[in-house]
Amino acid sequence: MRELANSASNWIVPLLILGIPLYAYAVKRVRVYESFIEGAKEGFTIGVRIMPYLVAILVAIGMFRASGAMDWLVWVIRPVVSWAGFPPEALPSSLMRSLSGSAAFAMSSEIFKVNGPDSFIGRLVSVIQGSTETTFYVMAVYFGAVAVRKTRYTLAASLITDVSGIVAAYVICRLLF
Amino acid sequence: MNIVWLLLIGAAVISGAVKGHMADVSNAMFSSATTAIELAIGLVGGMTLFLGLMRVADDAGLVKLLARALRPVFRVLFPDVPRDHPALGAIAMNFGANMLGLGDAATPFGIKAMEELQTLNPDKESATDAMCMFVTLHSSSLQIIPVMVISLRAAAGSKNPSETIVGTIFATAMSMIVAIVVSRLFARWFALRKKAGAA
Incomplete structure (x- = not known):
């Protein structure tokens, strides 16, 4: 159970960091790099x-x-x-x-x-x-x-x-x- | 908060005096201040990363989508927040990350949620009911699998470190219900008091 929980948290974040910008760029035509910088400024x-x-x-x-x-x-x-x-x-x-x-x-x-x-x-x-x-x-x-x-x-x-x-x-x- | 803050410091100084721990108290003062700044700096890296990611998700309409999916739950918890408001999407991401035990990701999402809630706040110095509900819910520890506790148990040589998970989920669910009920009651009580004060 612990291994499962640990490996889940190891996988989820990298997948989110790939998945969200990929979807944004490919489907919604978002300028992902500029958008990331804009948000990260804060x-x-x-x-x-x-x-x-x-x-x-x-x-x-x-x-x-x-x-x-x-x-x-x-x-x-x-x-x-x-x-x-x-x-x-x-x-x-x-x-x-x-x-x-x-x-x-x-x-x-x-x-x-x-x-x-x-x-x-x-x-x-x-x-x-x-x-x-x-x-x-x-x-x-x-x-x-x-x-x-x-x-x-x-x-x-x-x-x-x-x-x-x-x-x-x-x-x-x-x-x- | 004022009273609790004074109580903590007052108790510390009196206890330090009575027990002769004043040197420790004094040292703790400065080392805690340093720790606080280190913690804040430590948050900055993760915060910058996830706030950037959050903006991408927002621009792609994903945050709104998430808010819409969870609308029935949020109507009960945050009745003052308009439907499809980005605050609800940020809250959903914060709860999701917390439940999965992703503390580093949860905090930036939570801060984003607070910023969005602040845009709906008529009095910028005073918390809204939605903010109180949101923060109070954290006290029930949203995390489903208590990874930290299980590691501690394993380190102490437990035969079955994860046997307390069921109990933890039960206790978390119970305190979550209490958090919701208590926050709603307080909100109502404060609203009544304000009305009585205005009349």
């Missing part, structure tokens, strides 16, 4: 535009991680989730997922090492990490790209979505494993 400006947004959010997250404040968050939430039967070992990496993908993956690896990837906790962590996203990064990049500062209810809705992903992961793991 690339750098967008990169520069998202910089302040990324710095703002990554600095806050970096400070938060380095300070060990995560322990407090875990300490506050822990009683609630233990009451529901959710293994507390899986909590820190799940909470970290919305903030930093690489940190969450590192914490998951640690859990795999300690509890084993085929333990209930290992499977639960796998499902959680696969079904949640680095919400803060996505928001910074996408809203930064269009310089929208007021994101209204996006963060609230995204965090509710993240929590629902964790809950759904827990429920399905209880049913499956």
Whole structure:
């Protein structure tokens, strides 16, 4: 399955890069080279535009991680989730997922090492990490790209979505494993 | 966002002070700022490539075609976006790339989608309902096969690294439904609040 997924992503992009211009040129008579350059022009400006947004959010997250404040968050939430039967070992990496993908993956690896990837906790962590996203990064990049500062209810809705992903992961793991 | 940002920094400084981690916090500040710029620069290459490709697809009418094919789904998700609008084509390409796990391609398509949505935005500094819905949907992690997790599991010596795929698809589908429902409810609530404020 993994090989399939990997080779699929190796094939799809090159095929798109050949297929789209080929169709455009042969069928629609598009000046493909000029068209490509025209679109590509924006690339750098967008990169520069998202910089302040990324710095703002990554600095806050970096400070938060380095300070060990995560322990407090875990300490506050822990009683609630233990009451529901959710293994507390899986909590820190799940909470970290919305903030930093690489940190969450590192914490998951640690859990795999300690509890084993085929333990209930290992499977639960796998499902959680696969079904949640680095919400803060996505928001910074996408809203930064269009310089929208007021994101209204996006963060609230995204965090509710993240929590629902964790809950759904827990429920399905209880049913499956 | 303001509150969460302040909370993150506030918690960091207080925790750093109490636990004596202030040096780490200070170092993290600067290294994160550098990382952020490196990330942004790192995005530029892929972005330039896929934005170029996207323009070719657009000029060939492929983006519009894609938008038309997915019209029934998008009418529910993005009712404020006119049918056949290029934003819908970009959104479709972003979702497609995300589902296949092509993160490098997904981000430029997503940014293009945001730019197209911004052309429909009367207040350029404030997000539209369509933007909120679009970004929130990402939180459900659209990726179907979690390649990264499977690799981690394999590296940790799992007997069956891909056995969690079914569970992941279920959890992703559930949180996707939640993302849609919650965004629609928030949109309605904000609209009501605005009306009450104007009256």
